[in-house]
Amino acid sequence: MKVESSNYPARYWHRNDDGRLQCDLCPRDCKLHDGQRGACFVRMRQGEQMVLTTYGRSSGFCIDPIEKKPFNNFYPGSSVFSFGTAGCNLACKFCQNWDISKSHDMDSLMDQASPEAIAKAAREHGCKSVAFTYNDPVIFAEYAMDTADACHALGIQTVAVTAGYIHEQPRRELFAKMDAANVDLKAFTEDFYFKLSSAHLQPILDTLVYLKHETRVWLELTTLLIPGYNDSDQELVAMCNWIMKELGPDVPLHFSAFHPDYKMMDVPPTPVATLVRARNIALKQGLHYVYTGNVHNIEGDTTFCPSCQAPLIVRDWYQINDYRLTALGHCPDCGNPVAGRFDAKCGHFGRQRIPVTLG
Template identity: 75%
Template sequence: MDELIGAAQRHPAKYWHKLDDGRIQCDLCPRDCKLHDGQRGACFVRGRVGDAMVLTTYGRSSGFCIDPIEKKPLNQFYPGSSILSFGTAGCNLACRFCQNWDISKSRSFDKLMDQANPEAIACSAQKYGCKSVAFTYNDPVIFAEYAMDVADACHARGLKTVAVTAGYIHAQPRREFFSKMDAANVDLKAFTEEFYIKQTGSHLQPVLDTLRYLKHETDVWLELTTLLIPGLNDSSQEISAMSDWIIKELGPDVPLHFSAFHPDYKLTDIPPTPIETLIRARQIALDAGLRYVYIGNAHHTEGDTTYCPSCGSELIVRDWYEIKQYRLTADGHCNHCNAVIAGRYERFTGQFGRQRIPVRIGASA
């Protein structure tokens, strides 16, 4: 194991077993990395030391920020509330279009300058008046042990927890990980196996399995995000097929966010997503029967707004991450026709707004 990783960063990891040939197999995600002593998995942060698996980023973060919940994006999970967000380093996917590549693709632990134990994070979130804590920026699946401990500390203080993830995880750790989460935004990166293999180095089916599991076997509030990349996953046929699958397998009430791509990492030769593409995708999904479809990473008030699927009234009008009008009852009913609006709600007393506030959290604060 890398000399930069001292004993303090070698936190015991779960989800592995020994193979007959002497290697250790990581059982966290479908990559099934098989390691000799001193080797790391594809995620870079889970590795073998001696005869055990360790997590090298436990208690170490790339930074903490207080965000609006809509930035995750979650539009129907306590709208207007604030959320303490943080991530670590590494990722178990290899997305060529990663928008957080400096963190998720990091192979240097100088990115992890902020240290905080689970109790310190929960305490800080409560101190700053946050409704919830988000595991984001890189995929929390790869630091599952840390995220789950933070979630326990948050729940002890009455805080909610949110996973922003690609959903690339095996069944057993999936059960344990999501049992600690109150909400998730899952990146459904495309709807073809070819895209997943060529652009992410992974497979589509495990993600679909995670989505079915979340919807049908948990109480986790679920929203989806698809980053539309021109020429790769933005055809009308693919968007239609994906929308039909969501309705059939997850139901019409799962919110779907179509997000704009900008050139980054290894896809700098592809232009940004035109707003017309996002509008077209949203309309296809609505026409297919999805009730809540949003546009992200682009200024489009209609695509930011939550509408009542029963009477069509504007319920939550947003300008970027700022709520301009809020017309829902405390228990999530339309103020006009009293229809139930899918999501998690409480009495709306104000909003955090569009600001983003970096914070420092001491290791034992």
């Protein structure tokens, strides 16, 4: 099926008494007159319905290592077919993908593809999974869900890289189609979310608890540490204690390095020492799988046995240099099971990144 560049009927909205249509996808609850767009820019009122303006249109396709998303305990070494669209329902001043997520230029979405075409391309390139990434799949939920169905029909896994800012009903329906999710836990204060992301913390925490306790979705977390904003010992301890209490010790946590970008060009890059400090705090609080990202740190890239501390998956950036898990995903030294999703053998995709054009 060829998908033309046209507006697609959206789900998750209702008519208010004042005649405006309210979007029910995320906690922003945008209320729109005819022709107006929501804060995400891609959901628009057109006459008497809500439409998604980016269905079937992508900012590009690329084959990545799964560790780049990042997922370290989800089929390590495998390749993932990655794509996104445009727009975002958050307004992060530190956005590292702002050219995509903040884009209001629909003409920048040059690649067109139906859900079936994406699934077939992923299979033809030998990808284990398809990732909805670069911008948040929440705002193109209909496209992501249809693509997930097409992928599952061909035996391909699906992963969402998301901020988790979504209402209850669409959350249920979107994540019912996902095999894994990496959720950005951007900070652990309401003040940070409100001032730097124009959002709120509690809906993200609700999404995390839902994913862990009411779905079979494999869950990993990422926190971008920004010097002076969300990297204090006090906040990191509070966050890790919450993760331990509400999600348990086996949810992997990635601490990622910030680099100056978008509206925070005056903030310095995150020192490696900050990531190491954060990782040590998380391990001390009892988390089993804590990683560092966007920096060269082999120890922070490595998966250790939570029981005997043996290095089990040794990484150098996205390259796996040693893989010692048994076929059942256990430590060969002490027999302890390692949390995650694993094949009998490790993948060998490596560090490469392959841009793809769909005909």
